[in-house]
Amino acid sequence: MRFTTLVPLFLAVPATVFACEGDCIVAITNAILGNYSRPLENVMKSMAAQISNIIPSHPDEQTTMTYLQPIISAYQKEAYQGMETAIFPNFFHGKCLDAQGIEPDGCPNPDCPIVCGTPGSMVHYYSKLRFIAFNETYHHLERLCTPGTDTYKRVEQAVVGAAGHDERRRSSSRIYSRALSNAVNVAHSNKGSGSSTAPGSGSGSGSGHDSALGSRPKDHKTSTPEISTPKMLVPIFLKRADDVKSGLKSIMQQCHGLLEEACGGDGVQETNGLPECSWEGAMKEYILSFP
Ligand SMILES: *[C@@H]1O[C@H](CO)[C@@H](O)[C@H](O)[C@H]1NC(C)=O
Ligand SMILES: *[C@@H]1O[C@H](CO)[C@@H](O)[C@H](O)[C@H]1NC(C)=O
Secondary structure (H helix, E strand, O other): OOOOOOHHHHOOOOOOOOOOOOHHHHHHHHHHHHHOHHHHHHHHHHHHHHHHHOOOOOOOHHHHHHHOHHHHHHHHHHHHHHHHHHHOOOOOEOOOOOOOOOOOOOOOOOOOOOOEOOHHHHHHOHHHHHHHHHHHHHHHHHHHOOOOOHHHHHHHHHHHHHHHHHHHHHHOOHHHHHHHHHHHHHHHHHHHHOOOOOOOOOOOOOOHHHHHHOOOOOOOOOOOHHHHOOOOOHHHHHHHHHHHHHHHHHHHHOHHHHHHHHOOOOOOOOOOOOHHHOOHHHHHHHHHOOO
8 A cells, every 4th residue: 555654544344234235335445545545635634734733743744733633533434334324225225126025117227217236237327436435535524523522522522732831841941932032032032023923912901811810920020011921921821822723613614625725626616526535536446347
C-alpha cells in the first residue's frame, strides 16, 4: 500500500451483515470504504494541521492525529453498516424481486423496474453508486464533527487539554518570559500613542470574564488597562481555553466540506463527477468480477 501510515485507520472492520445476500455486497461495500481511506486521510491531515495551529506548542501530525482519534474510531465502527445500508438496500436491491418475491419482466437487465444489486446494474448506475458513497461518507463525517456529540466533546477535551498543558509548561519557560516582555513593550508603545490597539476587546475592568481572570497573579500590574489584551499573558489562561474551543469549532465545521474538496466536488449534487472519489475504472472492473 502506498499510504502506509494512516490507511489502516480507515479500513473499517466489516460488521455483521443482516439482510444482505451475497459476498458481492460485502466485498463491494468494503472496496468503497477502502477507496475512501485516502480522501479521509487527507481530511484528517488537514484538520490535524489546523488544530496544531491553535495549540501553542504546535504538536506534530502524529500527535495531533491522536486528538482526532475519537472521530476516526467512531467512523471505523460505524462506516460499514452505514455504507452498506446506503447502497443496499436503500438503492440497490440484491435480487431483482418485487414485493411478492417475483422477478419482474425485463430483469435482471439494468433498466428493469427494480434497481437490482447485480454487478451489471451497479455498473450501469455507477454515477449513482458513486454519489451514494460520497453522500454517505459526507454526512457521516458531518455527524461526527457536530458540536455536542460524544465524538466532538472528546476531541475538544483532548485539544483543550493539550493547549492547557502547553500553557502550564510555558508559564515557567523563557518563551513565556519573552512573550511577557513583548507584551510589556506593547504597553510602552501604547503609552506613547495613548490609545488602545484593541478597543472593546474586554480588557476593561468589571466584566465577569475579567474578574475570573483577576484571581490570577497580576504579573502585569504596571500595565494600563489597554494593554492587557495580548493573548500570551498568563492570566489569559481561561480566555485561552475559550479561544481554543472556538478555534476548534470552526475547524470541525469544515470537516465534511474538506471531504468535498478532497473528492474534487463542486457542490453536494448528484450530477457531480467527484473526480477524486470516482475510481470508476477499477471499481467497474471489480464489480464485474462478481458473477
Ligand atoms: C478502489 O477499489 C478497487 C476495488 O477494490 C481497487 O481495485 C482500487 O485499486 C481502489 N483504488 C484506490 C485508489 O484505492
Ligand atoms: C444523502 O445522505 C443523507 C443522510 O444520510 C440522506 O438523508 C439523503 O437521502 C442522501 N441523499 C441521496 C440522494 O442519497
